[in-house]
Amino acid sequence: MVFGGGLLAGAMNALAGGGSFVTLPVLIAAGLPSVQANASSTVALFPGGLASAWTYRDGLRPVGKVRLQVLLPITLLGGMGGAFLLLRTAARTFDHLLPWLLLLATLALTFGRPLGEALRRRWNIRPWAVLMAQFVLGIYGGYFGGAVGIMMMAVWGLLDSCELKALNPPRTLLVSAANLMAVATFIVARAVHWPETLVMLVAAALGGYGGAHLGRRAPARVVRAGTLLLTAGITLAFFLRASGK
Numbered sequence: 001m002v003f004g005g006g007l008l009a010g011a012m013n014a015l016a017g018g019g020s021f022v023t024l025p026v027l028i029a030a031g032l033p034s035v036q037a038n039a040s041s042t043v044a045l046f047p048g049g050l051a052s053a054w055t056y057r058d059g060l061r062p063v064g065k066v067r068l069q070v071l072l073p074i075t076l077l078g079g080m081g082g083a084f085l086l087l088r089t090a091a092r093t094f095d096h097l098l099p100w101l102l103l104l105a106t107l108a109l110t111f112g113r114p115l116g117e118a119l120r121r122r123w124n125i126r127p128w129a130v131l132m133a134q135f136v137l138g139i140y141g142g143y144f145g146g147a148v149g150i151m152m153m154a155v156w157g158l159l160d161s162c163e164l165k166a167l168n169p170p171r172t173l174l175v176s177a178a179n180l181m182a183v184a185t186f187i188v189a190r191a192v193h194w195p196e197t198l199v200m201l202v203a204a205a206l207g208g209y210g211g212a213h214l215g216r217r218a219p220a221r222v223v224r225a226g227t228l229l230l231t232a233g234i235t236l237a238f239f240l241r242a243s244g245k
Contacts, residue, residue, distance in 0.1 A: 110228055
């Protein structure tokens with residue numbers, strides 16, 4: 001089950017994102033407490049995100065007038081803060097927060113890009129506001145991280161009028177930065193269940209490789225529809241799980 005979940009999550013991240021929607025419930029179903037499951041999920045998916053960031057390295061660019069040299073340390077600090085916050089959260093509290101975090105991530109996956117485009121047509125925000133938002137997104141990335149890349153691009157869209165594809169390289173770098181601090185914090189705090197994590201890590205790498213090849217052939221609308229249907233179903237299942245406690 002853990003290996004299959006890693007395969008599917010790796011493929012999802014390569015196609016449209018949302019892999020943590022699979023890894024987290026699978027690890028919880030495997031018997032891990034929710035906080036440790038979230039930490040282990042972050043570690044398992046981190047190498048795939050790092051590989052994507054390396055692949056995009058030639059396309060790194062500023063976001064509007066804000067340089068990556070400024071955004072990067074802010075994201076690192078936010079990621080560390082979010083990881084510490086997660087480790088300080090009681091498992092019962094996180095169980096109640098989890099459905100709402102999943103709902104937020106689902107809404108970001110569904111409406112993040114069109115919302116960013118619509119807001120950009122009406123407003124432009126100043127660089128200092130982007131830096132504040134980036135710090136908050138770094139915290140969210142370290143704490144939970146679902147769809148954080150989509151959220152970053154929605155915020156950046158208010159500052160930068162370039163095509164969304166041009167924002168993919170800085171997005172992958174900064175998501176990896178937030179996850180790097182979270183991974184380091186979780187490992188030092190011994191919050192990672194290694195047997196399940198290592199199995200899922202290998203499977204996610206294989207799934208990411210296969211998903212990248214599948215993405216060249218599968219229609220984008222089909223991939224997006226399947227991703228949104230799966231994430232919405234998992235979110236609903238966690239609301240039902242929380243209401244049953």
